[in-house]
Amino acid sequence: MSYSKFFLFIGLIAFFVFGSNFLVPKLPWLSIKTKQEMASLRQENEALKAEVLEWKLSAPENQTEYKAKVYSVYPFNNQSELTITGGTLQGLKEGQPVTIGSSVLVGYIARTFESYSIVKTVFDDAWQVAVRIGESATDGLLVGGRTPELTLIGKHKTIQEGEIVYSASKSFPYGLTLGKVGAIKDSANTLFKEAALTPSYTLNDLSEVTVLLR
Amino acid sequence: MRLLIFIILIIGAALLQGAGWTLFAVSPNFFLAVLFIAALTLSDFLSFGIVALVGLIAIRFQPGLSWAPLLAVGLTLVLYWIKSYLPWLEIFTVVAGLFAVTFLFYLIFDPRFVFQHPTIIFLEALYNIVIGGGLFMLMPRVSAKK
Numbered sequence: 001m002s003y004s005k006f007f008l009f010i011g012l013i014a015f016f017v018f019g020s021n022f023l024v025p026k027l028p029w030l031s032i033k034t035k036q037e038m039a040s041l042r043q044e045n046e047a048l049k050a051e052v053l054e055w056k057l058s059a060p061e062n063q064t065e066y067k068a069k070v071y072s073v074y075p076f077n078n079q080s081e082l083t084i085t086g087g088t089l090q091g092l093k094e095g096q097p098v099t100i101g102s103s104v105l106v107g108y109i110a111r112t113f114e115s116y117s118i119v120k121t122v123f124d125d126a127w128q129v130a131v132r133i134g135e136s137a138t139d140g141l142l143v144g145g146r147t148p149e150l151t152l153i154g155k156h157k158t159i160q161e162g163e164i165v166y167s168a169s170k171s172f173p174y175g176l177t178l179g180k181v182g183a184i185k186d187s188a189n190t191l192f193k194e195a196a197l198t199p200s201y202t203l204n205d206l207s208e209v210t211v212l213l214r
Numbered sequence: 215m216r217l218l219i220f221i222i223l224i225i226g227a228a229l230l231q232g233a234g235w236t237l238f239a240v241s242p243n244f245f246l247a248v249l250f251i252a253a254l255t256l257s258d259f260l261s262f263g264i265v266a267l268v269g270l271i272a273i274r275f276q277p278g279l280s281w282a283p284l285l286a287v288g289l290t291l292v293l294y295w296i297k298s299y300l301p302w303l304e305i306f307t308v309v310a311g312l313f314a315v316t317f318l319f320y321l322i323f324d325p326r327f328v329f330q331h332p333t334i335i336f337l338e339a340l341y342n343i344v345i346g347g348g349l350f351m352l353m354p355r356v357s358a359k360k
Contacts, residue, residue, distance in 0.1 A: 072275040075231040076282055077240055077334055078320055078327040083276040116277050125330065146239040146334070204234040 065102060066090055066211040071116060073203050080123035080146070082106075084209060087113045097172045097212045100201060105167055105176035106209055117211075121203060122148050122178060129171070133181060134163035142178060142197060150181065153193040159184065165197055173212065216353070217261045220252045221268050223349070228272035240334050242341030245273055246286045246319060250312055250342075251349045253294040262294055285323050289315050305347060312346045313339045 068084040086092050096109045098119045107121035120127060127144025138159055141152040153159060159181055167176040182196030227244035235241055249269060256262045266287045273283045293311065300307055316339035320328050328335060 071277070072232060073234045075234065075241070075245075075273065075275055076243065077331075077338055078324040113277070118276070125327075 064213055066092060066213055068092075068098075068117075068209050068211055070206045070209060073206075077146075080121045080125075080144070080203065081110070082119040082121060082203065082206065082209070084117050084119055084211075085115070086211065087115045087117050089114055091213060092117050092211055095171065097176065099176060099210045099212060100206070102210050102212065103177055104200060105172060105178050106201075106206070108171070109211065119209070122197075122199065123203060129167060129178075130169040131165050131178060132168040133159050133165050137168075139168070140165075140195075148179070148197040148199065150195040150197055151192060153195065155186075155191065155193060157193070159193070159195065161195075216256065217264065220248070220256065220261070220265045223248045224252070224265050224269040225272045228269055231273055232275055237341065238337065240337045240341070242345055243286070243316065243319070243338060244345060245269060245283065246290070246315060247312065247342045247346040248349065249286055249290040250293065250315060251308070251346050251353065253290040254297055254308070254311070254350070255353050256294075259294065262291075266290070282319075282323055285319060289318055305350060308347050308350045309343050312342045316342050 066086055068086040071083040071085055074081040074083075082098075084098070092109055092112050094109050094112055098106045098108060100106055105122070107119045107124070107127070109117050110120040111118040122142070122144050123146060124144050127142070127148075129142050129144075131140050131142045131150065132138065133140055133150065133153070136158065138153060138157045140150045142165065143149050143151055150165065161181050161184060163181045165178045165181060166174075167178060168174060177200075179197045179199035182198040184193060184195040186193045224245070227248040230244045231241070249266065252262055252265045256265065270283055270287060274280070293315070317328065317335060320335055
């Protein structure tokens with residue numbers, strides 16, 4: 001190889017290695033485009049990171065509530081159930097409390113399927129839950145049914161119509177509202193007082209409920 | 215004509231059933247009452263089958279299979295087969311039949327409920343008789359117009 005060819009070869013390599021550093025800044029359109037692409041990619045990356053974080057936070061194991069749509073109300077007299085959207089795929093399990101706005105207890109999940117669940121409501125005969133009444137926290141037992149009733153209220157306890165009734169059972173979070181005290185029945189020949197429960201809603205009005213996951 | 219009327223009626227009955235309409239906290243079984251009258255008055259099995267099928271699709275209240283509407287269809291299907299053996303096809307058949315079918319519906323589907331709440335079933339049967347009886351009285355007029 002002659003010296004001239006050697007230097008030409010070295011010169012070409014040097015040009016490609018170092019020359020581009022000087023040449024590229026001299027091509028403003030290329031530089032701006034690259035910078036824009038880089039900025040765009042950075043933004044996209046940040047957005048994806050934010051989405052991943054949001055997804056992690058909303059994953060079933062991190063959720064405390066699940067908003068479910070009411071699919072339908074059981075149409076016959078023998079049961080009082082709701083069919084709601086959301087099932088095992090959404091992390092719903094049997095026994096989880098179902099509420100309106102996280103504070104009014106409607107029922108609990110009785111059966112789960114992949115994409116929907118059946119909720120047993122306070123209007124079902126099979127429902128029984130320990131409750132407390134009013135500021136005096138009088139103990140009672142709520143027996144479900146078409147007209148839910150408060151039973152086992154101590155004779156000497158004072159309760160009044162309109163007082164709030166709330167859950168006091170270990171199956172549900174303490175203090176979830178069930179309704180208000182309705183007409184009170186207190187006869188001399190019974191051991192306990194009884195009262196009607198007046199819920200603040202009817203099942204047919206419900207379009208969305210909240211399942212408490214923890 | 216009669217088939218079309220029953221198709222409209224069964225869709226309406228299914229919608230009313232799903233709406234959860236109640237009187238004294240008891241809802242009538244519109245679905246069963248319309249199916250009962252359809253079984254009693256429709257002469258060919260195909261027409262009854264179409265009404266029952268439309269009803270089953272219209273009343274679907276949960277994604278999975280629900281046995282209660284199928285049971286209602288089954289009971290009225292039995293009525294369809296035995297109606298030719300009934301000694302009379304009058305309003306008495308509607309009253310006695312709807313009463314029996316309402317009780318049978320719950321006796322098969324949820325026997326516990328029959329013993330715990332007979333008054334609810336009695337009230338529902340009464341509603342069903344009023345609905346079914348009214349439809350039965352109107353049906354001859356409809357066919358006469360045909």
